[in-house]
Amino acid sequence: MIQGAGSNVGKSLLVAGLCRAARRRGLSVAPFKPQNMSNNAAVTADGGEIGRAQALQAQACGLDPVTDMNPVLLKPETDTGAQIVVQGRRWASARARDYAALKPRLMAPVLESFARLRAAHDLVVVEGAGSPAEVNLRAGDIANMGFARAADVPVILAGDIDRGGVIAQMVGTQAVLDPADAAMVAGFVINKFRGDVSLFDDGYAMIANRTGWPGFGVLPFFPDASLLPAEDALDLPDRGSGQGVRIACLALSRIANFDDLDPLAQAPGVDLVMIRRGRPLPGDAALVIVPGTKSTRGDLAFLRAQGWDVDLAAHVRRGGAVLGICGGYQMLGRMVADPDGIEGPAGETPGLGLLDVTTRMGPEKRTVRVAGAHAATGAPISGYEIHIGTTDGPDRARPFARIGGADEGAVSPAGRIMGSYVHGMFGDDGFRAAFLAGLGVAPGGESYGAAVERVLDALAAHMEAHLDLDAMLGVGR
Structure with a gap:
């Protein structure tokens, strides 16, 4: 031991x-x-x-x-x-x-x-x-x-x-x-x-x-x-390489499953930056990731306290893309309802309104490995889901992925706001290359799985x- x-x-x-x-x-x-x-x-x-x-x-x-x-x-x-x-x-x-x-x-x-x-x-x-x-x-x-x-x-x-x-x-x-x-x-x-x-x-x-x-x-x-997956969010680097297409991730107070970011941090042509409390979103980010969280409603309040809701709105007006993963996906919707107080005091919290969906928390937790295809590119996508709550609404008509023959996630009409419950998606080399190509990142680099080995x-x-x-x-x- x-x-x-x-x-x-x-x-x-x-x-x-x-x-x-x-x-x-x-x-x-x-x-x-x-x-x-x-x-x-x-x-x-x-x-x-x-x-x-x-x-x-x-x-x-x-x-x-x-x-x-x-x-x-x-x-x-x-x-x-x-x-x-x-x-x-x-x-x-x-x-x-x-x-x-x-x-x-x-x-x-x-x-x-x-x-x-x-x-x-x-x-x-x-x-x-x-x-x-x-x-x-x-x-x-x-x-x-x-x-x-x-x-x-x-x-x-x-x-x-x-x-x-x-x-x-x-x-x-x-x-x-x-x-x-x-x-x-x-x-x-x-x-x-x-x-x-x-x-x-x-x-x-x-x-x-x-x-x-x-x-x-x-x-x-x-x-x-x-280069190995970090377990503590404090181990995540504050600053990226300074070169390449900038992707900004919000360092939420209850950030969860943040190893989603590891393959992006190592991808050539990507400048991944963590945005800590008190810092504004960079104006030159091509993509902002709202990551998973253990407390969706709590971190919505934290996000707003940092002024990131205003920064995200400005980012979208400039034509930037947003990806919400798991709890981040829930935050992008119009409302997060927790009538039974699963994550804290019972009640409802307005979401960011960037996706036309709403989330309702419930007692059942979904923990499952998944595989399918990315709807926009057809690239294979794999990972896992680990969340409570169900999300539905008009933007679900444009899924982020097809998993096991069913639609998963949601995308805005213009295609720039995306939400998904799939963690670990960027560890799939083919999907990562296809997704990053949409941001102007040239393919290349070592397989992530091979790099870990x-x-x-x-x-x-x-x-x-x-x-x-x-x-x-x-x-x-």
Whole structure:
């Protein structure tokens, strides 16, 4: 199990690299994260949902993702509450304070899922959440040491030297841990080093001497990590390349499934920019994307508070195109109604009025992989849907796509305003090329899927070169 001395120390990437390295050694390996908190979800073949990082780790293993890889997924809906997904299905919604009381009930499905993976594979590589140093959260813990001890899984502690203070991170973590928890730690790694690694020799020895934990090595910064799907919206770049056709995406406060953007960020001839709060839309954008969100009505209010509704209207008057994906599609319509209070207080919120459709929220969540054809170009399109609510209205007569023989999405009469529930569409090379051609982007570049595979292989090789993987992979034997 890889745990972190802090949040965002690179646990997800370390697990992905370990998984690919183990696979290259001929092992049957699977990833596992007991509890994840992310609005960036992936849909499994059986219609469940898990964290996007576990889907990438499954790819590193050469596996199709299954819900057992992330049995508890927390999807924040407000600053103080989240939807709880258990073994792929929506289980409840709870405020953070109330979730602490629910956690003990979730250890059983967590251990059940882990047992199935352990029985099916030579090796399971587990990712912790946050840090075990958050000892105020230890009671009822299912994500870090609580799981490690319940499942008897040895822990490797990862520290992030890039943000500074890594000696204190590691030594301090041991100092605050319960002795029985600290005894689960089989060693440590230092991640994200920049420069001459030998300059840290004394610090590395100090950590080992102070903690008594063996070190498995110092991993230099891996710059190609930015080419892999990010799980945290804060990891999305603020600025694009400055060259090519500009596509602007609104960084909504509850942005979800934002890995939709990764293939665009890497496409030659595209300048993808994230528009953060307080910043106006650029006047030279050819396309504005209103992305998915975990709170459609809440993010409509956020969007208006930034003045982006005014900017979008001006963008459309200039002849610019708009694509709304999932919650963004719902926002583009005339009204979003939530009579049962599924996403928050019951009521209705006026939409942006750029598409002649309305959305009604309901209790049923649609989570399914889909494939079909883009209506405007005929290009194959594939991806997944993960949403609540149904959308209908006159502009549905002009569908964005044909999925399974049925119309999907909506397009305005002039064809410049588009909405679709399909996430992941830009990962399909043929569709991406056809769609971007309509914006004046010349075809070219590496297949996105091939690029991810290449980077995963490079990550495994990078870890083989700098860490003692034989010892790391041996701690669980």
